[in-house]
Amino acid sequence: MFSNKDRFKESFLKRLESMCGKGFEESTKRDQYHTLGNMVREYISSKWIETNELYRSENKKQVYYLSIEFLLGRLLGQNLLNLGIKEIVEEGLSELNITLSEIEDCESDPALGNGGLGRLAACFLDSLATLNLPGHGYGIRYKHGLFDQKIVDGYQVELPEQWLRHGNVWEVRKPDEAVEVSFWGSVETSCDNKVLSFKQVGDQRVLAVPYDMPVVGFHVNTVNTLRLWNAEPSSFGLNQDILSYKRETEAITDFLYPDDTHDEGKILRLKQQYFLVSSSIQSILASYKKENSNVRELHHSVAIHINDTHPALAIPELMRILMDVEGLTWDEAWEITSHTVSYTNHTILSEALEKWPIYLFKPLLPRIYMIIEEINERFCAELWDRYPGEWQRIEHMAIIAHGLVKMAHLAIVGSCSINGVAKIHSDILKNREMKSFYELYPWKFNNKTNGITHRRWLLKANPELTTIIKDVIGDEWIKQPEKLIDLKRHIYHPALKENFAAVKRKRKEILAKKIAEKNGIIVDIDSIFDVQVKRLHAYKRQLLNVLHILYLYNRIKEDANYTITPRTFIFGAKASPTYYYAKKVIKLIHSLADKVNNDPRVSKVIKVVFMENYRVSLAEDIFPAADVSEQISTASKEASGTGNMKFMMNGALTVGTLDGANIEIMEEIGRDNIFTFGLTASEVLKYEENGRYRSMEYYHHDLRIRQVVDQLTNGFFSEDEGEFESIADSLLVQNDQYFVLRDFASYIEVQEKVGVAYQNTDKWLEQALINISHSGFFSSDRTIQQYADDIWKIGPVALKM
Numbered sequence: 001m002f003s004n005k006d007r008f009k010e011s012f013l014k015r016l017e018s019m020c021g022k023g024f025e026e027s028t029k030r031d032q033y034h035t036l037g038n039m040v041r042e043y044i045s046s047k048w049i050e051t052n053e054l055y056r057s058e059n060k061k062q063v064y065y066l067s068i069e070f071l072l073g074r075l076l077g078q079n080l081l082n083l084g085i086k087e088i089v090e091e092g093l094s095e096l097n098i099t100l101s102e103i104e105d106c107e108s109d110p111a112l113g114n115g116g117l118g119r120l121a122a123c124f125l126d127s128l129a130t131l132n133l134p135g136h137g138y139g140i141r142y143k144h145g146l147f148d149q150k151i152v153d154g155y156q157v158e159l160p161e162q163w164l165r166h167g168n169v170w171e172v173r174k175p176d177e178a179v180e181v182s183f184w185g186s187v188e189t190s191c192d193n194k195v196l197s198f199k200q201v202g203d204q205r206v207l208a209v210p211y212d213m214p215v216v217g218f219h220v221n222t223v224n225t226l227r228l229w230n231a232e233p234s235s236f237g238l239n240q241d242i243l244s245y246k247r248e249t250e251a252i253t254d255f256l257y258p259d260d261t262h263d264e265g266k267i268l269r270l271k272q273q274y275f276l277v278s279s280s281i282q283s284i285l286a287s288y289k290k291e292n293s294n295v296r297e298l299h300h301s302v303a304i305h306i307n308d309t310h311p312a313l314a315i316p317e318l319m320r321i322l323m324d325v326e327g328l329t330w331d332e333a334w335e336i337t338s339h340t341v342s343y344t345n346h347t348i349l350s351e352a353l354e355k356w357p358i359y360l361f362k363p364l365l366p367r368i369y370m371i372i373e374e375i376n377e378r379f380c381a382e383l384w385d386r387y388p389g390e391w392q393r394i395e396h397m398a399i400i401a402h403g404l405v406k407m408a409h410l411a412i413v414g415s416c417s418i419n420g421v422a423k424i425h426s427d428i429l430k431n432r433e434m435k436s437f438y439e440l441y442p443w444k445f446n447n448k449t450n451g452i453t454h455r456r457w458l459l460k461a462n463p464e465l466t467t468i469i470k471d472v473i474g475d476e477w478i479k480q481p482e483k484l485i486d487l488k489r490h491i492y493h494p495a496l497k498e499n500f501a502a503v504k505r506k507r508k509e510i511l512a513k514k515i516a517e518k519n520g521i522i523v524d525i526d527s528i529f530d531v532q533v534k535r536l537h538a539y540k541r542q543l544l545n546v547l548h549i550l551y552l553y554n555r556i557k558e559d560a561n562y563t564i565t566p567r568t569f570i571f572g573a574k575a576s577p578t579y580y581y582a583k584k585v586i587k588l589i590h591s592l593a594d595k596v597n598n599d600p601r602v603s604k605v606i607k608v609v610f611m612e613n614y615r616v617s618l619a620e621d622i623f624p625a626a627d628v629s630e631q632i633s634t635a636s637k638e639a640s641g642t643g644n645m646k647f648m649m650n651g652a653l654t655v656g657t658l659d660g661a662n663i664e665i666m667e668e669i670g671r672d673n674i675f676t677f678g679l680t681a682s683e684v685l686k687y688e689e690n691g692r693y694r695s696m697e698y699y700h701h702d703l704r705i706r707q708v709v710d711q712l713t714n715g716f717f718s719e720d721e722g723e724f725e726s727i728a729d730s731l732l733v734q735n736d737q738y739f740v741l742r743d744f745a746s747y748i749e750v751q752e753k754v755g756v757a758y759q760n761t762d763k764w765l766e767q768a769l770i771n772i773s774h775s776g777f778f779s780s781d782r783t784i785q786q787y788a789d790d791i792w793k794i795g796p797v798a799l800k801m
C-alpha cells in the first residue's frame, strides 16, 4: 500500500471510506489522520511480529528500559520517516490537495513526561530500534499527560491534558498479558523444613493491562516495543466497596506527576512506581521463561535499566519474585538481581533525591519493605566489616535511616552500574554527592553523556537543513551521525553559507508567523532569535535572562545613543503547579514583555515573547528557528541538558555556563564557537562550602544590578508592589542561592559579544555550521551504543531488509 504514490492514494481513499463511512469530500482532517495512522500501524505490524519472532528464536540478551516518563511527541511523521515512506505519502496526499503537516496537526502530542528525563527515554528508544538492538521501554499509560498550559493575564493556568480523547492509533491493548499487582495487606511467614516462606495476605490487587506501542527503527526492519501499563480493577479486589475500589485503582494511572525535581512525597506516586515496576518485572520474567528454563541464568539474557530512582523498586521486586515465587535463596536471588539492574542518576539537586517515609512505605508495600530492610541490614554489616567503628559513615550510607527509605542508596547497592549523564555530572557524583559509594564500589561508576536523536531533531524537525547537508556531504551521516564532521571542510563555501542562511531565515519566518498568530506580536526576522526553552526552575535561571532584558530596556530608555543588535527574546516553559517561585517568574516574563513590546522605542530593537504550552511539537518549530541558545544554569546544577544539543544541531550558537554537557559541546567545537560566562562548577561548590557569597554586596556595588532588582518592587511593573517581592527576596533576603547576581556582570558582557558577533554575518554562519558539524557526537546513537557495550552487554539482532 506504500509501494508508490498511486497505490497509496488508492488504498488511502478506500480505507477512508471503510473506516469513516464517508467519501473523501466529506471527510475531516481527523478522519484522514485516523485513516493514515491505521494504515501505517498495519504496515508496521508485520515487521513488529517478525522482530518479536526473531528475538525469541535468536534468544540473545535484551534490555528493558524502565522509566516513569516517556516524552514521545507525535509519532505519525516520525514513523513515516523511519519507515522510508514519507515522500510517497506526501506525494499521494498532495494530489488530493492535502499536506501531510495538516494531517499531522490532528495527532495529539503525547506528553507522558516532564522534560529532559522523559524526552531522553524517548530518544533512547528511537536509537535502540535504529541500531537493531533488542531493547524495549516499560512505562505508564497515563490517562492525562503533563498539563496543558494556558496563559491568562500573564499567569499560568493548568488544564488537564487529553491525549487519549480521540483514541491512540499506535497502541495495541493486550489483555491476555495483564498481570496483578498487590498493595497493602500483611505478610504471613511460615516455616517448612527450616525454609521460610512469605505470603502477602489481605492485600488489594490491581490489574495491570499492557498497551504496546511499536518503536520503529530508521530504515531497518527492527520494530521494538514500548509497553505502557494501565491500572484497572481486578476481579480479586472485590473485598471493598466496589466504587471506591474502582476509583482508587484507576487513579494510579490517571495523571503524570507534573514535577520533575521535587519529591512529591505522595502515596499515589509511590503506588505508581511500584505498579510500573511490579508489572514490568512480572512481564519480563514471563517472556524470559518462555524461552529459558533456568531462572538462575536471568542476568545472561536480561538487562534491566532504571531511569533515575523512580523505578528503583525493581530491585526488591525482582528479589521478591526470585525468592517467593521461584524459590531461590537470598544469595542466589541477590547475585542475579545485582547483575541485572543498572541505574542512571539524572540530578544532584538534593530535593530531588527520593526518600520515602517508612510509615507510608511499610503498610503500602509490606513484603517489599521487608526485603529492603534485609538488603539494608546485609549492606550495613558489609560496611561494618570494611569500616569498623565508622558508624557515622555507615549511618550516612544506610538505605534506611531516620525513618526514611533512601531510593538512591537502594539503587546504588542493588545495581551493577551507576552512571551520570555528562562528564562533569558523573565526576560530581564520584567526588562529592556519592563519594562514599564510589570509594566502596569504584567499578560501578561510569559516565554516559546524553544524546538526542538526530532523526527527530534534525531530519524531522528541519528537513530544509537536512537537504542542504545532504547536498554537500551526501547522506552517510544519517546512519553514522559522527560523519556530520565532513561538513566542516565546507564551511567557508559561500554557497553553503548562503543556503544555510536562507533556511534559517525561512524557519524564522515560519516561527514568526506562529508568534503573530498566537501572541499577536510582530517580530523582526532580521533580529537575533534568542531562545530559552525548558522547564522553569530557579537553577535554570530564566531570571538571569529576564534581568538582562530589563537591563537592556533601561539602557535603551536612558541613553538615546545606545545601539544594540536587534533581538527577539523567546521563552517557553512550564512551571510545576505547586512551584510558587517558578509561576512568579512566568508572570514576570509577561510583565516584562508588556513593558518592552509596548514601548515605541524599545520595541523597535527588542521584543519579548513567551510561547504558551511548550512541548515536543512546539520545540520542533523552535529549534530550527533559533540563532542563540540560552543554557545559563548555575554551574554544577544542570546534570547535562539536552536542549543545548538540539539547538547546536540546528545551527544556533550557545550562550552558556560551564555546566553539564555545555562543557563537552565546547570541547567539541572549540572555545571560540561558544559564548561562555559565569562561575565554574568548582567555584560554585566552593562558595557553597565556605558560605562566603553575599549577594547584597553585588546589589550595593553594581548600579545596574541595583536598578533591576529595585524595579521588581518599586512599582515599575505593576501597582501591586508586592507582586514580585518574593523574587527580589530570593535574590537578597535569601542570599541568591543560584548566584544570579554574581554572574550578572559576566552575562551582560558575553551578551554584548553576541550582539557584536551577529553583525559579522559571514563569521556567524561559519560558527553555526561548525556547531552542526560537531553535533554528531551528541546523537543518542552514540550514547546508546555506549550503554549497550559497557553496561548492558547487548549486541544487534537484525532482520534482513
Ligand code: CR1
Pocket (backbone or CB within 6 Å): 115, 116, 117, 118, 120, 260, 261, 308, 346, 347, 352, 421, 450, 638, 639, 640, 641, 642, 660
Ligand atoms: C536533568 O536536569 C538532564 C536530563 C536527562 C534531568 C537534565 O540536566 O539533561 O535529566 N533530570 O538526563 C531530571 O529530570 C529528575 O531529574
